[in-house]
Amino acid sequence: GAVVSQHPSWVICKSGTSVKIECRSLDFQATTMFWYRQFPKQSLMLMATSNEGSKATYEQGVEKDKFLINHASLTLSTLTVTSAHPEDSSFYICSARDLAGVPDTQYFGPGTRLTVL
Amino acid sequence: AQRVTQPEKLLSVFKGAPVELKCNYSYSGSPELFWYVQYSRQRLQLLLRHISRESIKGFTADLNKGETSFHLKKPFAQEEDSAMYYCALKIYGKLTFGQGTILTVHP
Secondary structure, eight states, rough: OOEEEEEESSSEETTTTEEEEOOOOESSSSSSSEOOOOOOSSSEEEEEEEEESSSSSSSSTTTTEEEEEEEEEEEEEEEEESSOOOGGOEEEEEEEETTTSSSSSEOOOEEEEEEEE | EEEOOOOSSEEEEEETSEEEEEOOEEEEOOOOEEEEEEETTTEEEEEEEGTTTOTTTTTTOBBBBBTTOOOESSSSSSSGOOEEEEEEEOOOOOOEEEOOEEEEOOO
C-alpha cells in the first residue's frame, strides 16, 4: 500500500534555530501534500497545502514566513520551521494525496516531534 | 465555517459490548466524511469513508444528513479496537478533523 515517510521522527533544537522536516511519498506520486500540527491529546490542525511546483497555500492564522514549505518534486515536500521558539514545539504530521488511487486518498506520515528548548 | 464535533473525548466499553463513537458536522454543502484511526504508536490511517458504505474491521458508519451525523458503530467491540478515532470532513480536498475519541475496550 501507499506509504508516506517523515524525517526526522523527532528533533530537539535551541530557540532561534531553524528546523527542516521532510515528507516523502515512497511508492506513489503526490502532487499535493498537507502539513498538520497536533498538540498533545488534541486534534490535527491543517497548517498548509503543499502543491508540487507552486507555492503552498496556508490556512488562516499560519505564518507563511515562519513555516516555509517547499514541494520540489512529486515525492518530496519539506517544512522548515524558521527561528523556532518553544511555542513551536509540537507534533507535525504530513499527508500525501494519491490522486491515482481510486478513490483519491490521503496517506499520513508517522509524524515528527519537535521540541524547542 | 465547517466544523466537526466529537462530543466524547473518552469512551470505555467491555469486550463484546456494542460501541458507538459520535460525530456531528456542520457544513452547508454536500459532505464527504471519513473515520480515521490511530493505534498506539502508529500513524493515522483511514478506517472508512461514507461514500464506500463499507464495513471495515466490523465498523460501520452511516451518514445522516438530517441529523448531520456520521456516527461510527460496532456491534461487538474487541480489545484490539482500542485506539484514537477521528472523524473528518473533506471539503475541496482538505480535511477538517474532530477532536478525536479515545476508545478503550476492557477485557
